[in-house]
Amino acid sequence: MKNDIRLNYPIWMMAFIVLLGVFAYGINSPTREWVNSSTETSLTVKVEALEGFMVFASLLLYIILLTVFLWKVKKHNTENPKQKISIWSIRPPEYLEQDEGMTHITRIAVQKVYTFITWSLPMLATVAILLPLPRLMLIYGILAVAFGQYLVYYLEIRKHLKEETE
Amino acid sequence: MLRNRVKELRARYSYTQSxxxxxxxxxxxxxxxxxxxxxxxxxxxxxxxxxxxETKVDELFWLEGEEEDEK
Structure with missing residues:
Protein backbone atom coordinates (compact mmCIF):
# COMPACT_ATOMS: atom_id res chain seq x y z
CA MET A 1 0.00 0.00 0.00
CA LYS A 2 2.79 2.43 0.88
CA ASN A 3 4.09 2.20 -2.71
CA ASP A 4 0.65 2.71 -4.22
CA ILE A 5 0.80 5.67 -6.60
CA ARG A 6 -2.64 6.80 -5.41
CA LEU A 7 -1.21 7.19 -1.90
CA ASN A 8 1.92 8.97 -3.15
CA TYR A 9 0.10 11.06 -5.75
CA PRO A 10 -0.03 14.17 -3.47
CA ILE A 11 3.76 13.99 -3.03
CA TRP A 12 4.19 14.01 -6.80
CA MET A 13 1.88 16.99 -7.09
CA MET A 14 3.75 18.84 -4.32
CA ALA A 15 7.02 18.24 -6.17
CA PHE A 16 5.50 19.58 -9.39
CA ILE A 17 4.22 22.65 -7.51
CA VAL A 18 7.67 23.36 -6.04
CA LEU A 19 9.19 23.10 -9.53
CA LEU A 20 6.51 25.42 -10.84
CA GLY A 21 7.48 27.89 -8.10
CA VAL A 22 11.14 27.76 -9.12
CA PHE A 23 10.14 28.15 -12.77
CA ALA A 24 7.88 31.09 -11.90
CA TYR A 25 10.76 32.82 -10.10
CA GLY A 26 13.08 32.34 -13.06
CA ILE A 27 10.56 33.48 -15.65
CA ASN A 28 9.34 36.50 -13.64
CA SER A 29 12.73 37.87 -12.66
CA PRO A 30 14.20 39.01 -16.00
CA THR A 31 14.37 42.74 -16.54
CA ARG A 32 12.32 43.96 -19.48
CA GLU A 33 12.86 47.15 -21.40
CA TRP A 34 10.10 48.25 -23.74
CA VAL A 35 10.99 51.02 -26.20
CA ASN A 36 8.33 52.47 -28.46
CA SER A 37 9.41 55.70 -30.07
CA SER A 38 9.05 57.25 -33.53
CA THR A 39 12.35 55.73 -34.61
CA GLU A 40 12.45 52.49 -32.63
CA THR A 41 10.20 49.75 -31.35
CA SER A 42 11.91 47.09 -29.33
CA LEU A 43 11.52 44.78 -26.36
CA THR A 44 14.67 43.78 -24.54
CA VAL A 45 14.50 40.91 -22.08
CA LYS A 46 17.59 40.33 -19.93
CA VAL A 47 17.78 37.01 -18.21
CA GLU A 48 20.50 36.84 -15.58
CA ALA A 49 22.61 33.73 -15.29
CA LEU A 50 20.97 32.45 -12.11
CA GLU A 51 17.40 33.03 -13.28
CA GLY A 52 18.18 31.45 -16.64
CA PHE A 53 19.65 28.44 -14.92
CA MET A 54 16.57 28.17 -12.67
CA VAL A 55 14.23 28.17 -15.66
CA PHE A 56 16.31 25.60 -17.50
CA ALA A 57 16.88 23.36 -14.45
CA SER A 58 13.23 23.45 -13.35
CA LEU A 59 12.04 22.60 -16.87
CA LEU A 60 14.52 19.75 -17.14
CA LEU A 61 13.56 18.40 -13.72
CA TYR A 62 9.89 18.78 -14.60
CA ILE A 63 10.30 16.69 -17.74
CA ILE A 64 12.27 14.01 -15.85
CA LEU A 65 9.72 13.89 -13.02
CA LEU A 66 6.83 13.81 -15.48
CA THR A 67 8.41 10.91 -17.35
CA VAL A 68 8.92 8.91 -14.14
CA PHE A 69 5.41 9.77 -12.98
CA LEU A 70 3.82 8.64 -16.25
CA TRP A 71 5.86 5.43 -16.14
CA LYS A 72 4.62 4.75 -12.60
CA VAL A 73 1.00 5.40 -13.64
CA LYS A 74 1.42 2.97 -16.54
CA LYS A 75 2.95 0.37 -14.19
CA HIS A 76 0.07 0.82 -11.75
CA ASN A 77 -2.49 0.40 -14.53
CA THR A 78 -0.80 -2.78 -15.73
CA GLU A 79 -0.71 -4.24 -12.22
CA ASN A 80 -4.22 -3.05 -11.29
CA PRO A 81 -6.39 -3.40 -14.40
CA LYS A 82 -9.54 -3.01 -12.29
CA GLN A 83 -8.34 0.21 -10.63
CA LYS A 84 -6.80 2.07 -13.53
CA ILE A 85 -5.75 5.70 -13.16
CA SER A 86 -6.45 8.15 -15.92
CA ILE A 87 -4.32 11.29 -15.81
CA TRP A 88 -7.08 13.06 -17.79
CA SER A 89 -9.80 12.18 -15.31
CA ILE A 90 -11.56 15.09 -13.59
CA ARG A 91 -11.91 12.98 -10.47
CA PRO A 92 -8.68 13.19 -8.40
CA PRO A 93 -6.78 9.89 -8.70
CA GLU A 94 -5.60 10.07 -5.08
CA TYR A 95 -9.03 9.05 -3.80
CA LEU A 96 -8.74 5.65 -2.16
CA GLU A 97 -12.07 3.92 -2.64
CA GLN A 98 -11.29 0.21 -2.86
CA ASP A 99 -13.77 -0.56 -0.08
CA GLU A 100 -15.84 1.12 2.60
CA GLY A 101 -12.93 1.50 5.04
CA MET A 102 -10.74 3.27 2.51
CA THR A 103 -13.67 5.42 1.38
CA HIS A 104 -14.15 6.39 5.03
CA ILE A 105 -10.58 7.70 5.47
CA THR A 106 -10.71 9.42 2.07
CA ARG A 107 -13.86 11.23 3.22
CA ILE A 108 -12.15 12.40 6.42
CA ALA A 109 -9.12 13.64 4.45
CA VAL A 110 -11.27 15.41 1.86
CA GLN A 111 -13.23 17.13 4.64
CA LYS A 112 -9.97 18.46 6.09
CA VAL A 113 -8.86 19.71 2.67
CA TYR A 114 -12.23 21.42 2.21
CA THR A 115 -11.83 23.14 5.58
CA PHE A 116 -8.33 24.25 4.58
CA ILE A 117 -9.54 25.65 1.24
CA THR A 118 -12.52 27.36 2.91
CA TRP A 119 -10.09 29.39 5.03
CA SER A 120 -7.03 29.78 2.84
CA LEU A 121 -8.63 31.07 -0.38
CA PRO A 122 -10.57 33.96 1.21
CA MET A 123 -7.45 34.83 3.25
CA LEU A 124 -5.33 34.91 0.11
CA ALA A 125 -7.93 37.01 -1.69
CA THR A 126 -8.09 39.47 1.24
CA VAL A 127 -4.29 39.80 1.39
CA ALA A 128 -4.15 40.31 -2.39
CA ILE A 129 -6.82 43.02 -2.20
CA LEU A 130 -5.31 44.89 0.76
CA LEU A 131 -1.60 44.68 -0.03
CA PRO A 132 0.09 45.81 -3.22
CA LEU A 133 1.75 42.46 -3.78
CA PRO A 134 4.01 41.87 -6.77
CA ARG A 135 2.80 39.34 -9.34
CA LEU A 136 5.28 36.71 -8.18
CA MET A 137 3.99 36.86 -4.62
CA LEU A 138 0.44 36.27 -5.83
CA ILE A 139 1.62 33.27 -7.84
CA TYR A 140 3.39 31.95 -4.74
CA GLY A 141 0.23 32.47 -2.71
CA ILE A 142 -1.81 30.38 -5.14
CA LEU A 143 0.90 27.72 -5.27
CA ALA A 144 1.06 27.66 -1.46
CA VAL A 145 -2.69 26.94 -1.28
CA ALA A 146 -2.33 24.19 -3.88
CA PHE A 147 0.66 22.75 -2.00
CA GLY A 148 -1.19 23.00 1.30
CA GLN A 149 -4.24 21.09 0.09
CA TYR A 150 -2.08 18.16 -1.04
CA LEU A 151 -0.11 18.28 2.21
CA VAL A 152 -3.26 18.23 4.36
CA TYR A 153 -4.69 15.34 2.33
CA TYR A 154 -1.46 13.33 2.37
CA LEU A 155 -0.80 13.74 6.10
CA GLU A 156 -4.35 12.71 6.98
CA ILE A 157 -4.30 9.60 4.77
CA ARG A 158 -0.81 8.74 5.97
CA LYS A 159 -1.93 8.98 9.60
CA HIS A 160 -4.53 6.29 9.01
CA LEU A 161 -2.37 4.05 6.87
CA LYS A 162 0.67 3.73 9.10
CA GLU A 163 1.73 0.15 8.77
CA GLU A 164 0.62 -1.99 11.65
CA THR A 165 1.74 -5.48 12.46
CA GLU A 166 -0.82 -8.08 11.51
CA MET B 1 -18.84 3.98 20.06
CA LEU B 2 -18.89 0.55 18.52
CA ARG B 3 -16.69 -2.07 20.17
CA ASN B 4 -15.76 -5.40 18.65
CA ARG B 5 -14.02 -8.75 19.08
CA VAL B 6 -12.72 -9.00 15.53
CA LYS B 7 -9.06 -9.14 16.57
CA GLU B 8 -9.75 -11.78 19.22
CA LEU B 9 -11.76 -14.04 16.91
CA ARG B 10 -9.37 -13.50 14.03
CA ALA B 11 -6.54 -14.73 16.25
CA ARG B 12 -8.63 -17.75 17.22
CA TYR B 13 -8.83 -18.77 13.57
CA SER B 14 -5.20 -17.75 12.98
CA TYR B 15 -6.18 -15.39 10.20
CA THR B 16 -3.98 -12.46 9.35
CA GLN B 17 -5.70 -9.17 8.63
CA SER B 18 -5.00 -9.72 4.93
CA GLU B 54 -18.61 -18.16 12.81
CA THR B 55 -20.35 -16.00 15.32
CA LYS B 56 -23.38 -13.75 15.61
CA VAL B 57 -23.17 -10.08 14.69
CA ASP B 58 -24.20 -8.98 18.18
CA GLU B 59 -21.46 -11.11 19.68
CA LEU B 60 -18.91 -9.61 17.33
CA PHE B 61 -20.02 -5.98 17.68
CA TRP B 62 -21.63 -4.12 20.55
CA LEU B 63 -22.09 -0.57 21.74
CA GLU B 64 -19.70 0.84 24.29
CA GLY B 65 -21.30 0.76 27.69
CA GLU B 66 -22.95 -2.59 27.19
CA GLU B 67 -21.71 -5.26 29.53
CA GLU B 68 -18.61 -6.73 27.92
CA ASP B 69 -18.60 -9.72 30.28
CA GLU B 70 -21.67 -11.02 28.53
CA LYS B 71 -19.74 -11.26 25.27
Missing part, protein backbone atom coordinates in the same frame (compact mmCIF):
# COMPACT_ATOMS: atom_id res chain seq x y z
CA UNK B 19 -6.53 -13.21 4.96
CA UNK B 20 -9.64 -12.05 6.76
CA UNK B 21 -9.85 -9.07 4.43
CA UNK B 22 -9.75 -11.35 1.39
CA UNK B 23 -12.50 -13.54 2.82
CA UNK B 24 -14.84 -10.61 3.27
CA UNK B 25 -13.61 -8.75 0.17
CA UNK B 26 -12.02 -5.71 1.81
CA UNK B 27 -8.44 -4.47 2.21
CA UNK B 28 -6.20 -5.34 5.15
CA UNK B 29 -6.34 -1.69 6.18
CA UNK B 30 -10.11 -1.79 6.58
CA UNK B 31 -9.83 -4.77 8.93
CA UNK B 32 -7.22 -2.79 10.90
CA UNK B 33 -9.54 0.26 11.07
CA UNK B 34 -12.38 -1.92 12.39
CA UNK B 35 -10.17 -3.59 15.00
CA UNK B 36 -8.91 -0.22 16.23
CA UNK B 37 -12.47 1.13 16.36
CA UNK B 38 -11.61 3.86 13.85
CA UNK B 39 -14.37 2.78 11.54
CA UNK B 40 -17.81 1.21 12.02
CA UNK B 41 -18.51 -1.28 9.24
CA UNK B 42 -21.73 -1.41 7.25
CA UNK B 43 -24.34 -4.02 8.12
CA UNK B 44 -23.29 -6.00 5.06
CA UNK B 45 -19.65 -6.12 6.12
CA UNK B 46 -20.55 -6.87 9.73
CA UNK B 47 -22.67 -9.83 8.55
CA UNK B 48 -19.84 -11.09 6.33
CA UNK B 49 -17.35 -10.84 9.21
CA UNK B 50 -19.70 -12.66 11.57
CA UNK B 51 -20.19 -15.39 8.95
CA UNK B 52 -16.45 -15.91 8.37
CA UNK B 53 -15.68 -15.81 12.10
Missing amino acids: ELGKRVDVTRQTIAFIEKGEFSPSITLALKLAQVL
Whole structure:
Protein backbone atom coordinates (compact mmCIF):
# COMPACT_ATOMS: atom_id res chain seq x y z
CA MET A 1 0.00 0.00 0.00
CA LYS A 2 2.79 2.43 0.88
CA ASN A 3 4.09 2.20 -2.71
CA ASP A 4 0.65 2.71 -4.22
CA ILE A 5 0.80 5.67 -6.60
CA ARG A 6 -2.64 6.80 -5.41
CA LEU A 7 -1.21 7.19 -1.90
CA ASN A 8 1.92 8.97 -3.15
CA TYR A 9 0.10 11.06 -5.75
CA PRO A 10 -0.03 14.17 -3.47
CA ILE A 11 3.76 13.99 -3.03
CA TRP A 12 4.19 14.01 -6.80
CA MET A 13 1.88 16.99 -7.09
CA MET A 14 3.75 18.84 -4.32
CA ALA A 15 7.02 18.24 -6.17
CA PHE A 16 5.50 19.58 -9.39
CA ILE A 17 4.22 22.65 -7.51
CA VAL A 18 7.67 23.36 -6.04
CA LEU A 19 9.19 23.10 -9.53
CA LEU A 20 6.51 25.42 -10.84
CA GLY A 21 7.48 27.89 -8.10
CA VAL A 22 11.14 27.76 -9.12
CA PHE A 23 10.14 28.15 -12.77
CA ALA A 24 7.88 31.09 -11.90
CA TYR A 25 10.76 32.82 -10.10
CA GLY A 26 13.08 32.34 -13.06
CA ILE A 27 10.56 33.48 -15.65
CA ASN A 28 9.34 36.50 -13.64
CA SER A 29 12.73 37.87 -12.66
CA PRO A 30 14.20 39.01 -16.00
CA THR A 31 14.37 42.74 -16.54
CA ARG A 32 12.32 43.96 -19.48
CA GLU A 33 12.86 47.15 -21.40
CA TRP A 34 10.10 48.25 -23.74
CA VAL A 35 10.99 51.02 -26.20
CA ASN A 36 8.33 52.47 -28.46
CA SER A 37 9.41 55.70 -30.07
CA SER A 38 9.05 57.25 -33.53
CA THR A 39 12.35 55.73 -34.61
CA GLU A 40 12.45 52.49 -32.63
CA THR A 41 10.20 49.75 -31.35
CA SER A 42 11.91 47.09 -29.33
CA LEU A 43 11.52 44.78 -26.36
CA THR A 44 14.67 43.78 -24.54
CA VAL A 45 14.50 40.91 -22.08
CA LYS A 46 17.59 40.33 -19.93
CA VAL A 47 17.78 37.01 -18.21
CA GLU A 48 20.50 36.84 -15.58
CA ALA A 49 22.61 33.73 -15.29
CA LEU A 50 20.97 32.45 -12.11
CA GLU A 51 17.40 33.03 -13.28
CA GLY A 52 18.18 31.45 -16.64
CA PHE A 53 19.65 28.44 -14.92
CA MET A 54 16.57 28.17 -12.67
CA VAL A 55 14.23 28.17 -15.66
CA PHE A 56 16.31 25.60 -17.50
CA ALA A 57 16.88 23.36 -14.45
CA SER A 58 13.23 23.45 -13.35
CA LEU A 59 12.04 22.60 -16.87
CA LEU A 60 14.52 19.75 -17.14
CA LEU A 61 13.56 18.40 -13.72
CA TYR A 62 9.89 18.78 -14.60
CA ILE A 63 10.30 16.69 -17.74
CA ILE A 64 12.27 14.01 -15.85
CA LEU A 65 9.72 13.89 -13.02
CA LEU A 66 6.83 13.81 -15.48
CA THR A 67 8.41 10.91 -17.35
CA VAL A 68 8.92 8.91 -14.14
CA PHE A 69 5.41 9.77 -12.98
CA LEU A 70 3.82 8.64 -16.25
CA TRP A 71 5.86 5.43 -16.14
CA LYS A 72 4.62 4.75 -12.60
CA VAL A 73 1.00 5.40 -13.64
CA LYS A 74 1.42 2.97 -16.54
CA LYS A 75 2.95 0.37 -14.19
CA HIS A 76 0.07 0.82 -11.75
CA ASN A 77 -2.49 0.40 -14.53
CA THR A 78 -0.80 -2.78 -15.73
CA GLU A 79 -0.71 -4.24 -12.22
CA ASN A 80 -4.22 -3.05 -11.29
CA PRO A 81 -6.39 -3.40 -14.40
CA LYS A 82 -9.54 -3.01 -12.29
CA GLN A 83 -8.34 0.21 -10.63
CA LYS A 84 -6.80 2.07 -13.53
CA ILE A 85 -5.75 5.70 -13.16
CA SER A 86 -6.45 8.15 -15.92
CA ILE A 87 -4.32 11.29 -15.81
CA TRP A 88 -7.08 13.06 -17.79
CA SER A 89 -9.80 12.18 -15.31
CA ILE A 90 -11.56 15.09 -13.59
CA ARG A 91 -11.91 12.98 -10.47
CA PRO A 92 -8.68 13.19 -8.40
CA PRO A 93 -6.78 9.89 -8.70
CA GLU A 94 -5.60 10.07 -5.08
CA TYR A 95 -9.03 9.05 -3.80
CA LEU A 96 -8.74 5.65 -2.16
CA GLU A 97 -12.07 3.92 -2.64
CA GLN A 98 -11.29 0.21 -2.86
CA ASP A 99 -13.77 -0.56 -0.08
CA GLU A 100 -15.84 1.12 2.60
CA GLY A 101 -12.93 1.50 5.04
CA MET A 102 -10.74 3.27 2.51
CA THR A 103 -13.67 5.42 1.38
CA HIS A 104 -14.15 6.39 5.03
CA ILE A 105 -10.58 7.70 5.47
CA THR A 106 -10.71 9.42 2.07
CA ARG A 107 -13.86 11.23 3.22
CA ILE A 108 -12.15 12.40 6.42
CA ALA A 109 -9.12 13.64 4.45
CA VAL A 110 -11.27 15.41 1.86
CA GLN A 111 -13.23 17.13 4.64
CA LYS A 112 -9.97 18.46 6.09
CA VAL A 113 -8.86 19.71 2.67
CA TYR A 114 -12.23 21.42 2.21
CA THR A 115 -11.83 23.14 5.58
CA PHE A 116 -8.33 24.25 4.58
CA ILE A 117 -9.54 25.65 1.24
CA THR A 118 -12.52 27.36 2.91
CA TRP A 119 -10.09 29.39 5.03
CA SER A 120 -7.03 29.78 2.84
CA LEU A 121 -8.63 31.07 -0.38
CA PRO A 122 -10.57 33.96 1.21
CA MET A 123 -7.45 34.83 3.25
CA LEU A 124 -5.33 34.91 0.11
CA ALA A 125 -7.93 37.01 -1.69
CA THR A 126 -8.09 39.47 1.24
CA VAL A 127 -4.29 39.80 1.39
CA ALA A 128 -4.15 40.31 -2.39
CA ILE A 129 -6.82 43.02 -2.20
CA LEU A 130 -5.31 44.89 0.76
CA LEU A 131 -1.60 44.68 -0.03
CA PRO A 132 0.09 45.81 -3.22
CA LEU A 133 1.75 42.46 -3.78
CA PRO A 134 4.01 41.87 -6.77
CA ARG A 135 2.80 39.34 -9.34
CA LEU A 136 5.28 36.71 -8.18
CA MET A 137 3.99 36.86 -4.62
CA LEU A 138 0.44 36.27 -5.83
CA ILE A 139 1.62 33.27 -7.84
CA TYR A 140 3.39 31.95 -4.74
CA GLY A 141 0.23 32.47 -2.71
CA ILE A 142 -1.81 30.38 -5.14
CA LEU A 143 0.90 27.72 -5.27
CA ALA A 144 1.06 27.66 -1.46
CA VAL A 145 -2.69 26.94 -1.28
CA ALA A 146 -2.33 24.19 -3.88
CA PHE A 147 0.66 22.75 -2.00
CA GLY A 148 -1.19 23.00 1.30
CA GLN A 149 -4.24 21.09 0.09
CA TYR A 150 -2.08 18.16 -1.04
CA LEU A 151 -0.11 18.28 2.21
CA VAL A 152 -3.26 18.23 4.36
CA TYR A 153 -4.69 15.34 2.33
CA TYR A 154 -1.46 13.33 2.37
CA LEU A 155 -0.80 13.74 6.10
CA GLU A 156 -4.35 12.71 6.98
CA ILE A 157 -4.30 9.60 4.77
CA ARG A 158 -0.81 8.74 5.97
CA LYS A 159 -1.93 8.98 9.60
CA HIS A 160 -4.53 6.29 9.01
CA LEU A 161 -2.37 4.05 6.87
CA LYS A 162 0.67 3.73 9.10
CA GLU A 163 1.73 0.15 8.77
CA GLU A 164 0.62 -1.99 11.65
CA THR A 165 1.74 -5.48 12.46
CA GLU A 166 -0.82 -8.08 11.51
CA MET B 1 -18.84 3.98 20.06
CA LEU B 2 -18.89 0.55 18.52
CA ARG B 3 -16.69 -2.07 20.17
CA ASN B 4 -15.76 -5.40 18.65
CA ARG B 5 -14.02 -8.75 19.08
CA VAL B 6 -12.72 -9.00 15.53
CA LYS B 7 -9.06 -9.14 16.57
CA GLU B 8 -9.75 -11.78 19.22
CA LEU B 9 -11.76 -14.04 16.91
CA ARG B 10 -9.37 -13.50 14.03
CA ALA B 11 -6.54 -14.73 16.25
CA ARG B 12 -8.63 -17.75 17.22
CA TYR B 13 -8.83 -18.77 13.57
CA SER B 14 -5.20 -17.75 12.98
CA TYR B 15 -6.18 -15.39 10.20
CA THR B 16 -3.98 -12.46 9.35
CA GLN B 17 -5.70 -9.17 8.63
CA SER B 18 -5.00 -9.72 4.93
CA GLU B 19 -6.53 -13.21 4.96
CA LEU B 20 -9.64 -12.05 6.76
CA GLY B 21 -9.85 -9.07 4.43
CA LYS B 22 -9.75 -11.35 1.39
CA ARG B 23 -12.50 -13.54 2.82
CA VAL B 24 -14.84 -10.61 3.27
CA ASP B 25 -13.61 -8.75 0.17
CA VAL B 26 -12.02 -5.71 1.81
CA THR B 27 -8.44 -4.47 2.21
CA ARG B 28 -6.20 -5.34 5.15
CA GLN B 29 -6.34 -1.69 6.18
CA THR B 30 -10.11 -1.79 6.58
CA ILE B 31 -9.83 -4.77 8.93
CA ALA B 32 -7.22 -2.79 10.90
CA PHE B 33 -9.54 0.26 11.07
CA ILE B 34 -12.38 -1.92 12.39
CA GLU B 35 -10.17 -3.59 15.00
CA LYS B 36 -8.91 -0.22 16.23
CA GLY B 37 -12.47 1.13 16.36
CA GLU B 38 -11.61 3.86 13.85
CA PHE B 39 -14.37 2.78 11.54
CA SER B 40 -17.81 1.21 12.02
CA PRO B 41 -18.51 -1.28 9.24
CA SER B 42 -21.73 -1.41 7.25
CA ILE B 43 -24.34 -4.02 8.12
CA THR B 44 -23.29 -6.00 5.06
CA LEU B 45 -19.65 -6.12 6.12
CA ALA B 46 -20.55 -6.87 9.73
CA LEU B 47 -22.67 -9.83 8.55
CA LYS B 48 -19.84 -11.09 6.33
CA LEU B 49 -17.35 -10.84 9.21
CA ALA B 50 -19.70 -12.66 11.57
CA GLN B 51 -20.19 -15.39 8.95
CA VAL B 52 -16.45 -15.91 8.37
CA LEU B 53 -15.68 -15.81 12.10
CA GLU B 54 -18.61 -18.16 12.81
CA THR B 55 -20.35 -16.00 15.32
CA LYS B 56 -23.38 -13.75 15.61
CA VAL B 57 -23.17 -10.08 14.69
CA ASP B 58 -24.20 -8.98 18.18
CA GLU B 59 -21.46 -11.11 19.68
CA LEU B 60 -18.91 -9.61 17.33
CA PHE B 61 -20.02 -5.98 17.68
CA TRP B 62 -21.63 -4.12 20.55
CA LEU B 63 -22.09 -0.57 21.74
CA GLU B 64 -19.70 0.84 24.29
CA GLY B 65 -21.30 0.76 27.69
CA GLU B 66 -22.95 -2.59 27.19
CA GLU B 67 -21.71 -5.26 29.53
CA GLU B 68 -18.61 -6.73 27.92
CA ASP B 69 -18.60 -9.72 30.28
CA GLU B 70 -21.67 -11.02 28.53
CA LYS B 71 -19.74 -11.26 25.27
